[in-house]
Amino acid sequence: MTQKIRQCNLSDIKTLQEISIETFNDTFKDQNSPENMATYLEKAFNLEQLKDELATAASQFYFIYLNDEIAGYLKINILDAQSEKMGDDSLEIERIYIRSSFQKHGLGKSLYQKAIAYANEWGKKKIWLGVWEKNENAIAFYKKMGFEQSGSHSFYMGDEEQIDLIMVKSLTNSFEG
Numbered sequence: 001m002t003q004k005i006r007q008c009n010l011s012d013i014k015t016l017q018e019i020s021i022e023t024f025n026d027t028f029k030d031q032n033s034p035e036n037m038a039t040y041l042e043k044a045f046n047l048e049q050l051k052d053e054l055a056t057a058a059s060q061f062y063f064i065y066l067n068d069e070i071a072g073y074l075k076i077n078i079l080d081a082q083s084e085k086m087g088d089d090s091l092e093i094e095r096i097y098i099r100s101s102f103q104k105h106g107l108g109k110s111l112y113q114k115a116i117a118y119a120n121e122w123g124k125k126k127i128w129l130g131v132w133e134k135n136e137n138a139i140a141f142y143k144k145m146g147f148e149q150s151g152s153h154s155f156y157m158g159d160e161e162q163i164d165l166i167m168v169k170s171l172t173n174s175f176e177g
């Protein structure tokens with residue numbers, strides 16, 4: 001089983017759109033109305049939006065492959081690209097999404113470790129993320145990775161207001177890879 005992680009660029013936009021829609025759908029379609037899912041997918045993953053995000057210097061996307069097959073992706077943000085004002089000493093994991101058939105093989109952890117490595121390289125003191133309060137699997141995964149809840153914010157899925165838990169991990173004494 002060979003894992004590979006590589007940074008995405010503009011030429012990856014179609015693949016990024018496909019894997020974003022597939023993984024978002026698989027994760028949330030059972031707990032949300034088709035209308036709200038469709039509204040969100042169109043807003044978050046249209047090609048213009050993804051093009052802007054790929055061109056943002058303070059955001060980076062990575063694909064992870066298992067045995068040369070695309071298995072998931074990571075999006076990280078720093079500085080003003082963070083979706084909350086968490087300060088210049090923090091890095092946001094905006095998304096870790098692993099395709100269903102590749103979950104529980106250690107790939108989510110590999111992407112988390114990639115984010116930690118960049119946070120340490122760039123001298124960040126904390127790493128944080130927002131996760132839907134009903135996404136129990138992701139909350140359990142991030143707790144396992146050492147994150148703790150520090151607050152919450154609201155978020156719109158179509159016309160439904162939802163709560164995201166803000167989870168934070170301090171890096172001050174941590175140089176794990």
Ligand SMILES: CC(=O)SCCNC(=O)CCNC(=O)[C@H](O)C(C)(C)COP(=O)(O)OP(=O)(O)OC[C@H]1O[C@@H](n2cnc3c(N)ncnc32)[C@H](O)[C@@H]1OP(=O)(O)O
Binds near residue numbers: 095110131140
């Ligand atoms: C900020 C955000 O991105 S929020 C959205 C998060 N993404 C999603 O919800 C999309 C759907 N889910 C996924 O993509 C994946 O299941 C993830 C990202 C949550 C986890 O990635 P995976 O590759 O499945 O997890 P991975 O195999 O790397 O597990 C790492 C560790 O977490 C543990 N873990 C993973 N999922 C769970 C869970 N549901 N409950 C308890 N522990 C878990 C594993 O047992 C493993 O422990 P170990 O280090 O002791 O062996």
